[in-house]
Amino acid sequence: MTKTELYRRYSLFLCSVLINAFSIAVITKALLGTSPISSVPYVLSLFSPLSMGQYTIIMNFLFILLEILLMGKKSAFEKRYELLMQIPVTLCFGAFIDVSMNCLWWLTPTYYLAQITTLLVGCFILALGISLEVKANVAMVTGEYLVQVIAKFTRKEFGFVKVCFDATLVLISCTFSICFLSSIEGVREGTVIAALIVGPITHFLNPYWRILDKWLTAPTPRRDTIQNEKYPIVITISREYGSGGRLLGQMLSKELGIKFYDKELIELAAKESRLPQQYIAENEQKVSTNYLLHIILQDYEAPIEKSLSSADALFVAQSRIIREIAAKETCIIIGRCADYILKDHPASSIIKVFCYTDLDDACRRCTDIYHSDPDRVRSEIIKTNRARISHYQHYTNEKWGEPHNYDLMVNTGSMPLQTACHLIAQLYKEKANIRQ
Structure with missing residues (x-):
């Protein structure tokens, strides 16, 4: 990452922190509850001379000290820049909460409809x-x-620790509130409403920020040459169930003499995510169903993507592994959104293939080769393809099987797999010759 790109990214991050601080002030002014991580500072500010922003700064400084204690001297020293970076971020965040609260002194909705509108x-x-x-x-x-540090220290899943962390803060704020105010303040229906809708709105907005990609990524001289020298050629094969994509990948691996990754990624992902291999094998193409649990207690100033369910942690782990493999060796990767994960891979170093076929051919292949139950194979194919469509769209915001996203669309029902193998191998050899 160049200095220019780093500067731009930190500038964008600072803007986001200020926007988040302002939004917390608006939500707090709605008088329907605030976020778990802001609830303690808010309650303390109600019966003491310090402001919500000042208590936010104090609490976050205590968090930093706790991080250092849990990390130990060696790890804290290695992560010293990350720890130090939190200090100015905390100061800006806390200060701007107070600035925003003061600027919004006039915002005092009295009717419930006005409070809901302010909250939204x-x-x-x-x-x-x-x-x-x-x-x-x-x-x-x-x-x-801090949640990340605690998760690593306790060797627990991030999402589980996050829920426990937020619940603890809510209990602390409720305790302070009952003891000093004789009622519960700071935690109301607004906390739940915000948690339910902020996530979907965030995911809706995320794709639109692609317009910032060119601005964030500063151009460097001779970029193509550098990338061509750095990256090996990778073949990604996305496939409909029963189209023979995995068999095609194995054929290519033998013909080209390069590595083939499919189920091998499960073992690697298990090590990266600390999830059981059986869980990964059963859930790697399912959209998270417990994601809502983690965003209900999501603190407002944190990226939704940081609060990972098991399914999301799995996707992140596999994404990292796929990028690492693609940066090190020429290989074939089956499925797992690899075509999207490697979207920044140089075009001269990647071949994206999508395999499809008609339902009858898929049924025949599943029955003859995979020995699927003939009575259930049709519904199994439809169900699996729907799961792959949902999984791909959930994590990429793009349409699975869209021809414009691939270099080669292969109808395995109209040509033998061996013919398709030769076509892809020829394309691979042409790319390899161009790079020489």
């Missing part, structure tokens, strides 16, 4: 800030970083 506006602004923070992709806010 705040949620949209919050989603805007979160999506920009995700786009910047350079730092984590203090609360999220």
Whole structure:
């Protein structure tokens, strides 16, 4: 990453932090509850001279100290720049919460409809800030970083630790509220409403920030030459169930003498995500069903993508592995959104293939080769393809099987797999010759 790109990304991150701080002020002004991580500072500010922003700074500094204690001297020293980066972010975030609260002194909705409207506006602004923070992709806010440290220290899943962390903050704020205010403040229906809608709005906004890609990525001289020298050629094969994509990949592997990755990725992903191999094998193409649990207690200033369910953690782990493999060796990768994950791979170093066929041919292949139950094979194919469509769209926001996303669309029902193998091999050899 160049200095220019780094500067631009941190500038975008700072803007997102300020937007998030403003949105928290708007949501708080709705008087329907605030976020779990903001609930403690908010409650403390109600019965003491310090402001919500000041308590936010104090609490986050305590979080940083706790991070250092849990990480130990060696790890804390290695991560010192990440830890130090949290200090100015915390100061800016806390200060701008107070600035925003003061600027919104006039915002005092009295009717419930006005409060709901204010809450919804705040949620949209919050989603805007979160999506920009995700786009910047350079730092984590203090609360999220602490959860990451605790998860590593306890060897528990990030999502589980996140829920426990948020629940603890809510309990602390409720305790302070009951003891000093004789009622529960800061945690109401607005907390749940915001958590339910901020995530979907954020995911809706994320694709639109692709317009910032060219601005964020500063051009470097002779980029194509550098990339061609750095990256080996990778063949990705996406496939409909029963189209023979896996068999085609194995044929290519033998003909070209390059590695083939399919189920091998499961073992690697298990090590990366610390999830059981059996879970990965059963769930790697399913959209997360417990994602809602984690965003219900999601703190507003953190990127939604940081609070990972098991399914999301699996996708992140496989994405990292696929990028690492693609950067090191020439290979064939089957499925797993590899064509999208490697979208920034140089065009001269990747061949994207999509295999499809008609339903009757898929049924025949599944019955003859995979020994599927003839009575259930048709419904199994339809169900599996629907799962792959949902999985791909959920994580890429793009249409699975869209011809414009691939270099070669192969109808395995109209040509033998061996013929398709020769076609792809020829394309591979042509790319290899061009690079020489």
